[in-house]
Amino acid sequence: MATSGGQSRVDWRSWRSWPGFLAASWRSSLQFRTVTITVVLSGIAIVLVGAYTSASVGNDLFQSRLGQVLLDSNRATASAQGILDSSDAIDRVQVQALQDSASSAISTASSSSMIALFRVPGQDPSTVAPQDFSKFGDSTGAISLDLQAAVQEHGGDQYWQSVTFQDDDGSEYPGVIVGSQLRLPVAGRYELYIGYSLRDAESTLSFLQQTLLISGLALILLIGAVTWIVVRFVVTPIRVAAETSQKLASGDLEVRIPEKGEDVIATLARSFNGMADSLQSQIKELAELSEVQQRFVSDVSHELRTPLTTIRLAGDVLFDQRAVFPPAAGRTAELLHTQVERFELLLADLLEISRYDAGSVSLDPEPTNLVHLAEDVIDGMRSLGESKGIDLRLVAPGGHLNAEVDPRRIRRVLQNLIGNAIEHGEGKPVVVSVDSNQNSVAIAVRDYGLGMSQTEVTHVFDRFWRADPSRQRTIGGTGLGLAISREDASAHGGWLQVWSSPGEGSCFRLTVPRRAGDAVTASPLPLPPDDIGGPHV
Numbered sequence: 001m002a003t004s005g006g007q008s009r010v011d012w013r014s015w016r017s018w019p020g021f022l023a024a025s026w027r028s029s030l031q032f033r034t035v036t037i038t039v040v041l042s043g044i045a046i047v048l049v050g051a052y053t054s055a056s057v058g059n060d061l062f063q064s065r066l067g068q069v070l071l072d073s074n075r076a077t078a079s080a081q082g083i084l085d086s087s088d089a090i091d092r093v094q095v096q097a098l099q100d101s102a103s104s105a106i107s108t109a110s111s112s113s114m115i116a117l118f119r120v121p122g123q124d125p126s127t128v129a130p131q132d133f134s135k136f137g138d139s140t141g142a143i144s145l146d147l148q149a150a151v152q153e154h155g156g157d158q159y160w161q162s163v164t165f166q167d168d169d170g171s172e173y174p175g176v177i178v179g180s181q182l183r184l185p186v187a188g189r190y191e192l193y194i195g196y197s198l199r200d201a202e203s204t205l206s207f208l209q210q211t212l213l214i215s216g217l218a219l220i221l222l223i224g225a226v227t228w229i230v231v232r233f234v235v236t237p238i239r240v241a242a243e244t245s246q247k248l249a250s251g252d253l254e255v256r257i258p259e260k261g262e263d264v265i266a267t268l269a270r271s272f273n274g275m276a277d278s279l280q281s282q283i284k285e286l287a288e289l290s291e292v293q294q295r296f297v298s299d300v301s302h303e304l305r306t307p308l309t310t311i312r313l314a315g316d317v318l319f320d321q322r323a324v325f326p327p328a329a330g331r332t333a334e335l336l337h338t339q340v341e342r343f344e345l346l347l348a349d350l351l352e353i354s355r356y357d358a359g360s361v362s363l364d365p366e367p368t369n370l371v372h373l374a375e376d377v378i379d380g381m382r383s384l385g386e387s388k389g390i391d392l393r394l395v396a397p398g399g400h401l402n403a404e405v406d407p408r409r410i411r412r413v414l415q416n417l418i419g420n421a422i423e424h425g426e427g428k429p430v431v432v433s434v435d436s437n438q439n440s441v442a443i444a445v446r447d448y449g450l451g452m453s454q455t456e457v458t459h460v461f462d463r464f465w466r467a468d469p470s471r472q473r474t475i476g477g478t479g480l481g482l483a484i485s486r487e488d489a490s491a492h493g494g495w496l497q498v499w500s501s502p503g504e505g506s507c508f509r510l511t512v513p514r515r516a517g518d519a520v521t522a523s524p525l526p527l528p529p530d531d532i533g534g535p536h537v
């Protein structure tokens, strides 16, 4: 099902079946593969672009907010310093009031309530110096030592630090702390820290990220859907072409691909149909030719029957009187007799095989005990076996050995197999085994004679094929015996198989279904036989 898009059924509720289903879809559906690859690749591209956009917008937002914060804090510090410088406070209360008004000026100018003032350490103790104070609440710890050290050391400059503030409710948010120095009259230098929240920038960024995420997902879905539709347009005609060629390959020569339009698919359809047309006509021609040949063989065989019968009768007369002929003429009469006999056999086989070719063979199945049938055949051939010094044995372990077969044909198969085994058995025993299982019955004919090579085995059922044409033949086969036997086996819906090895003999196994019309799925007898190396019995 390479291109038909046929995917195995899946139970969507059981997620365990998903991986298998997806793997099967990946293998079997071009459409699924294309859509998956497109979605994954465009997904990666969208994630990269989204991450870059989000990072650069985040950075830009931070930088612009930082610039604003630094400007604000600079302005606030300057205005506070102005207030401090223009004051002539000298005692503790005045300095404290001055510090209060400076810090509220900072608060107003910087629009931030997070302010901290710490007296720079290392100055002479002062009795008028106001107390350090911090309005950072829980976030006072956010002012790092590094920032403090920088502010303490370089009084005139502005320093900043990126931090995370904590709300009263414990929630965290990003911010910036800017540090600088203030000079209080009489009291000395103070570190000033102003905290700015970056909540706005953060929420702008997260809104942007959310928008990017949603639009990215929507884009991926859209790309998937569009690819699905586009690939469908392309794949559907290819699938039709694939299905059609499958049907054509399985013998349905009438199928064609619908030809629509002028595009490349239409060209494919036209060339495919052209190919199918020429294939069909050539096959038709060959079939006709083969039919003519079959009819010819059948006609010739029929035509030869009558003259042959006459020759046979005349030959029999001569054969019966051969004793009165001069020796040379007597031998000729004998020769004529045996050759006419062979001719008759050959003609009978030819007629039989041409009946198979014409499809006019019908079975006459009847319940038959195959052990009895095998016994019968063996008894009939025992004297032939003995003439060659061959012992014919029957092994039938029992069980249900009845089957619905055409006994005449099975008998013929057995006669042929046993005849061959005697012919090529080199005087060693020939074992006929019969066994059965639930659905089928098998008969194996095993000899321990010459055997055949692998190449010979592949030709053994070919018509008129003989392993070694120069071999001495005593039974006078026609070379059609096994071809007919195989046709007999398949007419029963069964098998005729062979195992053979040079020097180790051969084993022919016939397996037929018990009930006419059934098919054979397994044979009750082993092949290769389990007695390679010598007979067990």
Ligand code: ADP
Residues within 6 Å of the ligand: 416, 420, 421, 424, 447, 449, 450, 451, 452, 460, 465, 466, 467, 468, 476, 477, 478, 479, 480, 481, 482, 483, 505, 506
């Ligand atoms: P025939 O026996 O009339 O020649 P078959 O179709 O029965 O024709 O057999 C074809 C050939 O297969 C035989 O000529 C022989 O060479 C080979 N063959 C068949 N049975 C055996 C066997 N049991 N051992 C060795 N060779 C065999």
